[in-house]
Amino acid sequence: MHPYPNRDWGADRAVDGRMSDLSPFGGQCTISTYNKKIAEWRVDLGRVHVIDHIFIQYRTDNNEWSAINGYTARFLGFSVYISNTTTKEDGILCFMDSIFTVETLPNPITIKCPDRESGRYVIYYNNRTHPPFPEGYSEHAFNELCEVGVYSCRYxxxxxxxxxxxxxxxxxxxxxxxxxxxxxxxxxxxxxxxxxCNVGFYGAGCNRDCGNCLDINQCYHIDGSCLTGCKAGYQGDTCKTPCDKGSFGPRCVEKCGRCRDFQQCFHIDGACLTGCDPGFEGDLCKTSCSHGFFGLNCSETCIETCDGCNNVNGICDYGCISGWKGRI
Structure with a gap:
């Protein structure tokens, strides 16, 4: 209320955390204008807080604070209100100076509300509306606040x-x-x-999905660790990592068969998704072609004069039947 015109002495100067220069020219204090009967300043705490205590540093012009400091008279008689609105009349009087003199008024001063009131706004108020005033009081009201600290409950x-x-x-x-x-x-x-967190979720905000735990109820709600291990095909503490290429199954200890494309060994059950290398058959491609067959999909028939052919290329590894020679 009543800011000083054409000066950068706005209300925010009182809550900037700076108190090294307690004069107007240090840019750390809010200064109201002259010749007013009411001075009011307030801070919005953002939400309702329990107010434990309030710290006020008044202007001194960097001179000793005493009865002869010209600003002591202006500080006398001030009040502090706690309110949930911007209006002090809606709030509660936390403190009203009626006992200090220019000789006894402390600066800075720390105020504790009698009942630790709660509110969103802290309002500093002073007035000179009802003369005569006590001895030492200034004729006009000012707010010349260099810092106001509002403290709620400790963390x-x-x-x-x-x-x-x-x-x-x-x-x-x-x-x-x-x-x-x-x-x-x-x-x-x-x-x-x-x-x-609900079953199946963990972490900050409980918004991370658990991995492929063997027992989803044993997904640790804090970091997602699977306390009883992973489902087949997964590894790691959170069971979100598929088995390394070439392995599959529980604990990823099984080795893949002769898949036609080694990358296509399914990490859960070892199935070869694109078929087998020549000479092998079955879902896992771990079974050699039946006797007498060889090649891709075991679809080639060994020559009948072989005594048993190679399952991959049909060469007569075991020799020929009586009366025949050669490798094929």
């Missing part, structure tokens, strides 16, 4: 007196009601992070 606690502990599975809970507004640790869900 991990909530409730009116900040004595209740947040659930340990929270990523930081709401200081008013303990709700886990910032989410849960991996493996947990719910408003208070008290529920494990």
């Amino acid at each position: 991990g606690f909530y409730g009116q007196y900040c004595t209740k502990k947040c659930n340990s599975k929270c990523n930081g809970c709401n200081d008013v009601n303990g709700l886990c507004d910032s989410g849960c640790h991996p493996g947990w869900k719910g408003d208070y992070c008290e529920e494990v």
